[in-house]
Amino acid sequence: MKNHVMSSAGLAFFAAIFAASLTAGESPASTLEIPVAQVAPAQEFDYSITDGLYATVTAMQSFKKPELRDEKKFILKHIDGFKKEMPVRVLLQPEPAPLAVIFLGLTSRSKDPLARLWQSQLFEAGCHVLVFDSMFRSSFNEKSGHGVAGHMEMEAWLAANIIRAFLDHPEVSGKVTKVGLVGASYGGILALNFAKLAKEGRVKVVPDRVLVFSPPVSMQISAMILDKFYDEDRRKHGLLEMFKLKGAEPQFGKPVPFSQSLMRAGIGYVFHEDLADAVACSKSLYNFELPEPPKDEKKANDKNQRQFVRFIEQVVYPYWQKNKRVNALEDLWAYGDLYKLLQAAPDSVHCVLTADDPLNDPILLKYIQRDIPHSKLTVLPCGGHLGYVGCKWSHQRVLQLFK
Numbered sequence: 312m313k314n315h316v317m318s319s320a321g322l323a324f325f326a327a328i329f330a331a332s333l334t335a336g337e338s339p340a341s342t343l344e345i346p347v348a349q350v351a352p353a354q355e356f357d358y359s360i361t362d363g364l365y366a367t368v369t370a371m372q373s374f375k376k377p378e379l380r381d382e383k384k385f386i387l388k389h390i391d392g393f394k395k396e397m398p399v400r401v402l403l404q405p406e407p408a409p410l411a412v413i414f415l416g417l418t419s420r421s422k423d424p425l426a427r428l429w430q431s432q433l434f435e436a437g438c439h440v441l442v443f444d445s446m447f448r449s450s451f452n453e454k455s456g457h458g459v460a461g462h463m464e465m466e467a468w469l470a471a472n473i474i475r476a477f478l479d480h481p482e483v484s485g486k487v488t489k490v491g492l493v494g495a496s497y498g499g500i501l502a503l504n505f506a507k508l509a510k511e512g513r514v515k516v517v518p519d520r521v522l523v524f525s526p527p528v529s530m531q532i533s534a535m536i537l538d539k540f541y542d543e544d545r546r547k548h549g550l551l552e553m554f555k556l557k558g559a560e561p562q563f564g565k566p567v568p569f570s571q572s573l574m575r576a577g578i579g580y581v582f583h584e585d586l587a588d589a590v591a592c593s594k595s596l597y598n599f600e601l602p603e604p605p606k607d608e609k610k611a612n613d614k615n616q617r618q619f620v621r622f623i624e625q626v627v628y629p630y631w632q633k634n635k636r637v638n639a640l641e642d643l644w645a646y647g648d649l650y651k652l653l654q655a656a657p658d659s660v661h662c663v664l665t666a667d668d669p670l671n672d673p674i675l676l677k678y679i680q681r682d683i684p685h686s687k688l689t690v691l692p693c694g695g696h697l698g699y700v701g702c703k704w705s706h707q708r709v710l711q712l713f714k
Contacts (some may be wrong), residue, residue, distance in 0.1 A: 367698050369561040370700065373698060381403075392469055400430070400441075460589045467504035472514075491712045495524050496527070507656065523662050538616075543575075545576045600626070601621060661689070
């Protein structure tokens with residue numbers, strides 16, 4: 312297969328086109344065609360909802376949250392780069408076994424449904440299991456004190472230090488045979504940055520396997536999409552109307568009960584509410600405050616105009632540039648470029664995407680399908696953003712982490 316690497320400049324150019332197309336209400340996929348290589352179909356894929364938005368809003372209601380027995384809470388001390396002790400959740404096998412580390416989504420907690428699901432499944436597979444709060448959360452940052460959330464390479468480095476400290480814990484030392492990472496969404500991007508650092512010899516822990524589900528194809532484009540959902544659809548729906556989405560369970564084989572606009576509004580609202588935690592943390596811990604949007608862009612009673620993009624470009628980037636950990640804005644966005652991460656990834660990495668994830672643009676997915684070998688990539692026909700994680704196919708894929 313011929314290899315066509317998309318440069319950072321190329322992605323920036325595409326982002327500019329994408330931004331213009333959002334303003335014009337037209338998808339770049341409608342104006343640009345790229346040949347797509349055949350991707351081997353997932354055998355026995357059993358998830359049937361074909362509306363990506365509906366799959367996304369019902370994702371965490373598509374399975375029963377497992378009850379865990381014998382879970383322990385460790386307090387890890389003296390982690391390199393941390394200001395305070397770090398609490399983690401642990402499941403330990405009675406004998407030496409592989410360690411599976413879970414990297415959660417943007418603001419997920421270690422006790423949230425997906426964390427519990429994967430803990431149960433990975434323990435079933437015979438692994439020790441380690442999980443901690445997402446690094447984007449203030450609860451993590453208050454322990455690490457590492458800096459404003461959003462520098463994905465830095466956060467991958469911190470994760471490696473947590474794992475190193477865990478391996479040295481008296482109850483664990485000498486009982487781990489190998490290490491694997493399982494990541495979801497933003498956590499998937501962090502896991503891939505971890506794999507890259509390990510390949511370059513920049514961290515002390517080298518994962519034997521890395522499996523990621525629904526990482527954004529481009530953090531930059533996903534941020535723009537979430538801003539669009541909030542700025543355009545959120546204003547059309549009140550909180551009471553959006554409340555109908557809370558706890559909605561997927562109705563397989565039945566018509567979608569919500570409008571497309573309402574589901575976009577709900578997704579945009581939830582992600583922007585989650586972002587508020589990181590915005591507040593950057594102000595309280597590091598004195599970096601999110602500026603108000605320009606007056607010509609700010610709409611009545613709405614301070615969220617382009618908030619995700621503004622947070623990265625006007626808070627995260629200035630902070631890390633000042634601390635000399637990033638040179639250019641495009642370098643910061645590049646840490647969230649799935650195409651580049653998979654190109655550079657070792658053969659031990661595998662990525663699962665869906666064709667209808669509403670947080671991705673189809674044209675960038677086509678580049679990945681064209682250039683990334685099947686050994687590193689599965690593209691599912693449907694499932695939205697993590698909507699499929701509760702199905703039997705995903706369960707079996709998690710069980711096969713080290714196979």
